[in-house]
Amino acid sequence: MLADEIKRSLEDGGLRCTPQRYAVMAFLMEHRGHPTATEIFEAVNRMDPRSSRATTYNNLRDLVQAGLVREVAVEGRAARFDAKGIRHHHFICDQCGSVEDMEWYDVPKPPSDALGTRTLRECELIFRGLCMKCSAQRRSGS
Amino acid sequence: MLADEIKRSLEDGGLRCTPQRYAVMAFLMEHRGHPTATEIFEAVNRMDPRSSRATTYNNLRDLVQAGLVREVAVEGRAARFDAKGIRHHHFICDQCGSVEDMEWYDVPKPPSDALGTRTLRECELIFRGLCMKCSAQRRSGS
DNA sequence: TTCTAATATTGGACTTATTCTATATATTAA
DNA sequence: TTAATATATAGAATAAGTCCAATATTAGAA
Numbered sequence: 052m053l054a055d056e057i058k059r060s061l062e063d064g065g066l067r068c069t070p071q072r073y074a075v076m077a078f079l080m081e082h083r084g085h086p087t088a089t090e091i092f093e094a095v096n097r098m099d100p101r102s103s104r105a106t107t108y109n110n111l112r113d114l115v116q117a118g119l120v121r122e123v124a125v126e127g128r129a130a131r132f133d134a135k136g137i138r139h140h141h142f143i144c145d146q147c148g149s150v151e152d153m154e155w156y157d158v159p160k161p162p163s164d165a166l167g168t169r170t171l172r173e174c175e176l177i178f179r180g181l182c183m184k185c186s187a188q189r190r191s192g193s
Numbered sequence: 194m195l196a197d198e199i200k201r202s203l204e205d206g207g208l209r210c211t212p213q214r215y216a217v218m219a220f221l222m223e224h225r226g227h228p229t230a231t232e233i234f235e236a237v238n239r240m241d242p243r244s245s246r247a248t249t250y251n252n253l254r255d256l257v258q259a260g261l262v263r264e265v266a267v268e269g270r271a272a273r274f275d276a277k278g279i280r281h282h283h284f285i286c287d288q289c290g291s292v293e294d295m296e297w298y299d300v301p302k303p304p305s306d307a308l309g310t311r312t313l314r315e316c317e318l319i320f321r322g323l324c325m326k327c328s329a330q331r332r333s334g335s
Numbered sequence: 336t337t338c339t340a341a342t343a344t345t346g347g348a349c350t351t352a353t354t355c356t357a358t359a360t361a362t363t364a365a
Numbered sequence: 366t367t368a369a370t371a372t373a374t375a376g377a378a379t380a381a382g383t384c385c386a387a388t389a390t391t392a393g394a395a
Contacts, residue, residue, distance in 0.1 A: 067391060103345050124285065124319055126272060128295040128353065129381065142311060143266065144391065154307045158300060158318065165296045168329065169284060172197035176300065177266055178354060180314040187310065213373065215362060245374045250353065270382070
């Protein structure tokens with residue numbers, strides 16, 4: 052059952068399983084579309100229990116720190132979040148800015164002399180171009 | 194001479210070479226450290242000619258559209274910019290958030306069935322981990 | 336259970352980043 | 366010159382995110 056799994060992973064991360072925090076985590080696991088903090092806040096408040104704006108931000112920060120959620124690197128002003136599940140790369144649409152998951156595959160690491168004394172944790176790809184919708188639009192005479 | 198080169202590249206991009214726009218472009222070419230819009234605005238205003246905040250933002254938008262400048266994909270609130278010159282990947286420090294350039298090397302493209310009808314323009318790598326400074330700090334007993 | 340300390344939640348004020356609006360100014364083509 | 370277009374500007378407006386002090390909830394010990 053998903054509920055227990057979420058509860059356990061929160062506790063493993065050293066976080067109490069409060070209703071608000073649970074709701075954020077559950078929403079992220081069910082909606083793999085890289086929602087913004089505002090989207091998460093609004094979604095959670097359409098259900099019970101309610102959560103304040105500050106709490107939503109606090110919980111997102113805590114979840115990121117606990118390693119359960121990732122803040123996705125995209126340009127644009129609003130942070131986007133992603134429950135860490137299956138690894139994947141990201142495709143960002145030049146035109147509409149949507150962020151989509153792309154199947155994971157291993158990527159050649161940088162040569163160690165380029166890395167210097169940095170500590171490498173992970174390597175992620177960002178693809179850019181036009182998403183399916185914007186591609187179709189442009190082909191059919193923009 | 195750099196000045197002429199900048200002037201020409203602006204005009205190639207269909208943009209007039211105004212003093213304010215020139216200043217933004219010149220600053221980005223001389224400071225390859227992914228400055229934020231505010232940093233660029235402040236730097237430009239330490240010199241002549243002055244530029245308003247709105248103009249700085251407008252020019253950054255125009256330069257990105259013309260393909261001369263890239264908005265870097267990072268998490269964090271403020272957009273960061275980068276004069277497109279030599280291609281490179283990015284290293285983002287988990288701890289201090291700094292963004293550093295990493296030497297370019299080609300990356301295997303996704304299989305076309307994963308891509309579907311998307312149009313791919315480019316593929317960029319994001320490395321995560323600890324930068325040299327934060328790495329050293331942690332080694333010496335945090 | 337009941338109690339307690341540590342953690343969370345809350346609304347609202349505040350800060351910061353960015354965009355918008357209206358107007359003035361400069362540049363280019365005719 | 367003139368009209369059309371592109372730019373620049375200050376400041377207001379919006380959006381995203383943070384901070385705070387008071388209150389409530391939670392997990393675990395007694």
